[in-house]
Amino acid sequence: MSDIAKGILGGGWGLVVGWILPTLINVALFVALAPTVSGVSAGDLLSGAATPTVAALGAGVLVAGLVLAAVQNFLYRVLEGYTLWPGAAQGWGRRRQLRRKRLLTDRHDAMRLAAAEAAGQDVAEAIAPYRAHRRLSRYTRRIEGSAVAIGLAAERLRRYPIDDDQIAPTRLGNSIRRLEEYAWSRFGLDSQVLWSELVCLVDEQARKEESTARTNVDFFVCMLSGHVLLAGALAGLWLAGTLSGPVPLVAAGVLVVVARIWYSAAVRAVDSWDGAVRSMVNLGRGRLAEALGLVMPATLADERAMWQCVARLIRDPAEPGAASAVDAYRKALA
Structure with missing residues (x-):
């Protein structure tokens, strides 16, 4: 038993919290909303009766949670706006998200200028276009230029990648894309190519923090995916005549609304x-360079050039000049 506990705490806790627990919640909702279909009543679950049906249901929850964890990349890609999204829908989503990013940028700039004006700075010429804009004029008022409002606007803006070419079709896609492109935009380091190496070299505490943060996102992704599937199942059973009355349809509608809340939480x-x-990139890239036998350059521009050479070598080692470009940064053998 102690070995099982150590295994859960050591590496399986993210699986339990991120995928099995939300699956259990969704299955419990299905039992409560469709007891005649599941063959188990809510009273059986609350009483803890060890019936064969309850045991089978528990095993089903475990298997379903493991399956969802195994296909998590698929779920993420759907929610990010890639998998199952037609090309036209992806293009529409990217244009929409780019307009949203630019609007957030303008709002943030307007509030910063309003705060500067309130502090006595001469920004009349810079703030005039924002005051004349129908949708941005309200953000030039003093109350909208407060430090709290500016901080919240900056927080929303930071959920987008810096490079407009990296914009994804959905809010979740952009929120994840900004962490994927952080190392590249700042240091020229392709963290997607060198992620496994980077994880092996950072401190245990940094790995735990990254795993815990990822688990929180997994939980919300699993909850909203389960809610959508449950809503579809209830609607399908109602259309098939297995369930009757308005409760299944109302419950399906509520589940869709709650799934939207889980999406925002994710x-x-x-x-x-x-x-x-x-933090892993900032603190671990020096160790990564040393482990790869490279000398960290003195300037940021040279560091960017080095990591880009490394990424090019890994992606296509047969490319002419890829190996020799990395040689310029390698340590001399003793």
């Missing part, structure tokens, strides 16, 4: 995940 939960990945 977007916000990525903030902690982003912070953990950012």
Whole structure:
């Protein structure tokens, strides 16, 4: 038993909290809403009766949680706006998210200028276009330029990647994309290519923080996926005549609304995940260079050039000049 507990705490806790627990919640909701279909009543679950049906249901929850964890990349890609999204829908989503990013940028700039004006700075010429804009004029008022409002606007803006070419079709996709492109935009380091190496070299505490932050996002992704599937199942059973009355349809509608809330929670939960990945990159890239036998350059421009050479070598080692470009940064053998 102690070995099982150590295994859960050591590596399986993210699986339990991120995928099995939300699966259990969704299955419990299905039992409560469709007891005649599941063959188990809510009273059986609350009483803890060890009936064969309850035992089978528990095993089903475990298997379903493991299956969802195994296909998590698929679920994430759907919610990010890639998998199952037609090309036209992806293009529409990217344009929509780019307009949203630019609007958030303008709002943030307007509030910063309003705060500067309130502090006595001469920003009349810079703030005039924002005051004349129908949708941005309200953000030039003094109350909108407060430090709290500016901080919240900056927080929403940081959920987008810096490079407009990296914009994804959905809010969750952009929130995740900004942590994926952080190392590249700052240091030229392709963290997606060198992620396994980076994880092996950072401190245990940094790995735990990244795993915990990722688990929080997994929980919300699993909850909203389960809610959508449960809503579809209830609607399908109602259409098939297995369930009757307005309760199944009302419950399906409520589940869809709650799933939308879980989606927003997942977007916000990525903030902690982003912070953990950012610290791993900031603190671990020096160790990564040393482990790869490279000398960290003195300037940031040279460091960017080095990591880009390393990424090019890993992606296509047969590319002419890829190996010799990395040789310029390698340590001399003793």
